[in-house]
Amino acid sequence: MLYISTRGEAPRLPFDDVLLSGLARDGGLYLPDHWPHFDAATLRSFAGKPYAEVAAEVLRPFLPDSVAADVIDRLTARAYARFGHAATCPLVQLDPSTWVQELFHGPTLAFKDLALQLLGDLFEHVLAARGERITIIGATSGDTGSAAIEACRERERIDIVMLHPAGRVSEVQRRQMTTVDAANVHNVALDGTFDDCQAAVKAMFADTALRDQCGLAAVNSINVARILAQAVYYITAGVALGAPDRPVSYAVPTGNFGNVYAGYMAAQMGLPVERLIVGSNSNDILTRFLNEGAMDARSVVATLSPSMDIQVSSNFERLLFDLLDRDGAAVRTRMARFRDTGSLDVPATAWRAARDIFAGARYDDRETLAEIARIHRETGMLVDPHTAIGIAAARDRRPDDSTPVVALATAHPAKFPDAVERATGERPALPPRLAGLYDWPEHASELPNDLDSLKAFVRECSRAAAA
Ligand SMILES: Cc1ncc(COP(=O)(O)O)c(C=O)c1O
Numbered sequence: 235m236l237y238i239s240t241r242g243e244a245p246r247l248p249f250d251d252v253l254l255s256g257l258a259r260d261g262g263l264y265l266p267d268h269w270p271h272f273d274a275a276t277l278r279s280f281a282g283k284p285y286a287e288v289a290a291e292v293l294r295p296f297l298p299d300s301v302a303a304d305v306i307d308r309l310t311a312r313a314y315a316r317f318g319h320a321a322t323c324p325l326v327q328l329d330p331s332t333w334v335q336e337l338f339h340g341p342t343l344a345f346k347d348l349a350l351q352l353l354g355d356l357f358e359h360v361l362a363a364r365g366e367r368i369t370i371i372g373a374t375s376g377d378t379g380s381a382a383i384e385a386c387r388e389r390e391r392i393d394i395v396m397l398h399p400a401g402r403v404s405e406v407q408r409r410q411m412t413t414v415d416a417a418n419v420h421n422v423a424l425d426g427t428f429d430d431c432q433a434a435v436k437a438m439f440a441d442t443a444l445r446d447q448c449g450l451a452a453v454n455s456i457n458v459a460r461i462l463a464q465a466v467y468y469i470t471a472g473v474a475l476g477a478p479d480r481p482v483s484y485a486v487p488t489g490n491f492g493n494v495y496a497g498y499m500a501a502q503m504g505l506p507v508e509r510l511i512v513g514s515n516s517n518d519i520l521t522r523f524l525n526e527g528a529m530d531a532r533s534v535v536a537t538l539s540p541s542m543d544i545q546v547s548s549n550f551e552r553l554l555f556d557l558l559d560r561d562g563a564a565v566r567t568r569m570a571r572f573r574d575t576g577s578l579d580v581p582a583t584a585w586r587a588a589r590d591i592f593a594g595a596r597y598d599d600r601e602t603l604a605e606i607a608r609i610h611r612e613t614g615m616l617v618d619p620h621t622a623i624g625i626a627a628a629r630d631r632r633p634d635d636s637t638p639v640v641a642l643a644t645a646h647p648a649k650f651p652d653a654v655e656r657a658t659g660e661r662p663a664l665p666p667r668l669a670g671l672y673d674w675p676e677h678a679s680e681l682p683n684d685l686d687s688l689k690a691f692v693r694e695c696s697r698a699a700a701a
């Protein structure tokens with residue numbers, strides 16, 4: 235299998251190159267050139283298997299022979315052994331047709347661990363085989379950062395520079411990144427929003443000299459391997475609830491559109507998905523698009539669900555590519571106009587096609603707190619603000635009462651203790667291994683939102699550049 239860019243101009247690349255190269259050289263995002271199809275018998279055979287085994291089966295067709303054979307079995311077994319629940323991503327039933335899938339049993343308590351624990355080992359395997367080093371540059375609104383740092387800390391062939399928007403992530407999220415004391419980990423508190431961080435990362439990838447000198451690589455959903463690995467939990471939840479013999483819907487708290495795009499990928503591979511329900515906070519560009527057809531970026535508003543405080547949802551470009559019949563030139567023109575004007579022109583036919591599978595709902599902070607309180611009152615569960623938005627969207631936008639809906643619980647409530655306590659009066663405790671988090675010293679460089687300063691910083695941190 236080869237991977238193609240959404241902007242149609244970069245060369246097709248094999249998996250190893252795409253894994254290590256991040257953004258395509260034409261500014262686009264990579265996608266597989268075709269989707270493998272899992273037939274009904276294969277999907278049925280996944281039910282009841284350990285998560286690591288299903289992950290290996292689902293990912294095998296996307297991998298080169300050198301990894302697909304038995305290496306992937308070892309890597310998935312090792313990655314998912316680090317999770318704190320024997321089922322890896324257990325399902326908890328809320329009512330007769332709604333389930334919550336807990337994606338927060340990994341080392342950093344958020345769904346990003348599902349992909350990044352595996353990616354860390356994959357990077358190491360491929361880099362050792364090629365005798366290379368990389369410098370990862372990433373942007374985080376909170377959770378990608380800690381999951382990527384945890385997955386890559388102290389790895390000999392990797393340096394990691396992680397940009398977070400100063401003052402705009404929760405204290406637990408920030409400390410999970412900045413208290414890591416490892417020579418290859420470099421945190422940047424950027425004076426700006428998450429969108430500024432993500433734009434800076436993409437601009438650094440566009441600098442060919444920097445990119446080649448430092449061996450830049452991505453851990454964000456820019457990296458297609460990240461979201462391919464996330465498609466697995468849609469499949470394990472679906473088959474546990476009766477797929478392929480009945481369709482399943484998913485409700486997903488959404489910011490950068492990566493997680494819900496992973497659900498779209500699972501559907502392309504044959505999982506019968508009835509609806510992908512997008513839950514937004516007040517930064518509701520995706521919900522406005524789905525409901526009204528217009529995609530206009532506004533200023534980012536700080537909310538109680540900071541990981542979704544995003545206006546430029548990077549992965550929407552991957553969906554747009556499909557909606558425009560995989561026409562890279564059409565994507566290129568529209569993305570250039572979006573960058574210049576903040577308005578993305580999506581043809582009405584494409585909008586209607588998007589609405590065949592996606593639906594959207596928006597919740598402000600008041601509604602989010604009310605939802606956390608309601609869930610606690612009615613079920614005893616404590617949920618984080620992002621998860622609450624997913625559960626509310628599951629209830630409000632489910633297509634019918636009979637199709638099961640899986641609401642994705644994307645973070646542990648202890649990552650957002652202030653909001654949870656405000657809504658319920660109960661303060662969720664951190665797991666014992668993070669008990670010292672508030673006492674450990676923090677390490678971060680405060681930098682302005684200035685590309686030249688960031689590039690200089692990355693060069694300084696990169697052992698690949700120094701070699
Ligand atoms: C807890 C949580 N929920 C939801 C999201 C939104 O996910 P995505 O950006 O993939 O749409 C994030 C961001 O990664 C997150 O950290």
Ligand SMILES: N[C@@H](CCOP(=O)(O)O)C(=O)O
Pocket residue numbers: 373374375376377378379453454455456489490492493541542548
């Ligand atoms: N919400 C994310 C933002 C980055 O998204 P990604 O899926 O592209 O890594 C975060 O938690 O950092």
